[in-house]
Amino acid sequence: MSKELFEQFRRNLAVKNADEISKSYRQITEKLNGKYYDSASDILHCRQVGSYGRHTAVHGVSDLDMAFVLPWSVYDRFQRYENNKQSALLGEIRLALKERFPNHEVRAQQQVVSINFTDYVVEVLPAFEHEDDSYTYPDANDGGNWETCNPVAEIDEINALNQAKNHNLKRLCKMVRAWKNDHGVPLKGMMIDTLCYQFLKNTADYDANSYSAYGEMTRDFFAYLVDIDEDKEQWRAPGSGSIVTKSGNFHPKAKKALRRLQEALDDAEVAHERWSTVFGEHFPEYVEQEKKQAIAENRVKNGEQFIGRKFSLDIQYTLRIDCSVKNEGDRLRNLMSRVMTYRIPKQRELTFWVAEIDVPPPYKIYWKVKNLGPEAIERNMIRGEIRIDSGHHQITEHSTFQGDHYVECYAVKDNVCVARSRIIVPI
Known part of the structure; x- marks a missing residue:
């Protein structure tokens, strides 16, 4: 599979x-x-x-x-x-x-x-x-x-190692870009290519392997990312030796990806869901035919939208959203960190706002609210439309349906989504 x-x-x-x-x-x-x-x-x-x-x-x-x-x-x-x-x-x-x-x-x-x-x-x-x-x-x-x-030297070196590694280098670079774009990781293209190059250059494990080993290869790559010293700021580009500088902290999201990729290898029943979570909307669906048809019909019925289909995706900046829960006395992230099984009671007012952003203006903010869980599906209230911000960089929602929902926020500059953030909302 x-x-x-x-x-x-x-x-x-x-x-x-x-x-x-x-x-x-x-x-x-x-x-x-x-x-x-x-x-x-x-x-x-x-x-x-x-x-x-x-x-x-x-x-x-x-x-x-x-x-x-x-x-x-x-x-x-x-x-x-x-x-x-x-x-x-x-x-x-x-x-x-x-x-x-x-x-x-x-x-x-x-x-x-x-x-x-x-x-x-x-x-x-x-x-x-x-x-x-x-x-x-x-x-x-x-x-x-x-x-x-010397970009020609960089191209030549990438081509040479890609050939030596059974075409796996460029494919790995592309898969990491999909992760970067879906999870809002501040990694520029030359940094991704440099890290993938260094990883494959220093292992022979995948020299003769191809797609059937990509579950293991991506797991090992993210393990390599996690092991990089968090204080390291600069690398040398392949071929040219030009300095490549880190533009943000990728470790926290790399650790989450590594955990999910390992879970995909440990349990075949959850593998597809974990890979989809890591790599985002471009990862293909692979489910029983009737379930696949139901998902397709449900998406059409509920009009779910995807940011990568509305705008080009090139995550370059940091965006972080936060959420306060009325009458709960604290922010959602703090509540969840103190009580691992915490769930928001029904009929609470939730305020989501942009807590951190470093995108140079001008830019536009968009929001997406996705209701999951059996109650939302039964009542046909999955939602998932993408709407533009009112100008206050915040939205207000209410905890109505039981289940694990999420809210996403996007920063769009010159018709390109350049930053994104997601927060899980357990009700």
Whole structure:
């Protein structure tokens, strides 16, 4: 069973709009080739980089990176500028791309020029290529500087280890992204790829294995995450050796994932539920046909919505919600930590609010309330719709149906869900 589940999981994570993304890359490339090379080519001098270039991105990827290699004569021209040569170069490229995309937002931002295509943003890195395939690129911060990077070396190293590990590296990177996006873990793409690379580089356990061993492989990866020193802040990227910095504490959620993944291996009857809990909505359903049909009909009937189907998902920031229970004298998390079997009495007023968020404004807040348990199902009150916040960053609910329910909160910026949080509500 696990082989078929993880094989379908990989297919579910594939980028569905790859043709549209490729079209955007070609249009950008054609415009810049026309300006800097007097060429109509839509493929030359362009390199897909970032997670999309490393082939570790998943469906819903919102930040797409490309490097466009410029002639060194352009570098020489801007070197003659007295003030912020780098800002001037970015500004020139922005004007060219704005001419090509007049109806899109085009911005020069520190090291890149970004084009907003509604469902995703393409960030163009102007690059001057060296013989070792590394790049010199502009950084407009602090008066302007030239910096170096080597994304090609990163791609080559990821490709080499992926081949040596029976294609398991890139698949593991994608599965970890699904976990990150579903649980709101502040892990950036290069960090995920670096951690997965280091894990597989230091074990031969899965060199000859594939989907049938992914239950064990993901369990072992999360055990590796949990064992990392919580004070460790920096890693070296594969290939380039560039510094990769931790953007948040992933240990608490990694420990929960590890526990559930171990439970999936220990008890076949709960395996599917535990894997689904860890990996989220892209993990495939695998239940008896009649139950599967009932679930599908129930979701349609109750109009349950999923954030990954309304917006692109790319969790980058921290969001934490809390809940107070009227007449109970404390917050829900504190009540549950003191009494492991605590359940909220019926007919209590519950207030949920955003207790912590580090998303730079502007952004929008959305909420989802999901009622579970036999009473809610019997009365057809499962709910699960996603609604926008009223502006107060809080909602009020009432404990009506017995069972384990949950409330989720999402922060959406530029049509991308960049942070999320969930709280279990036992009634």
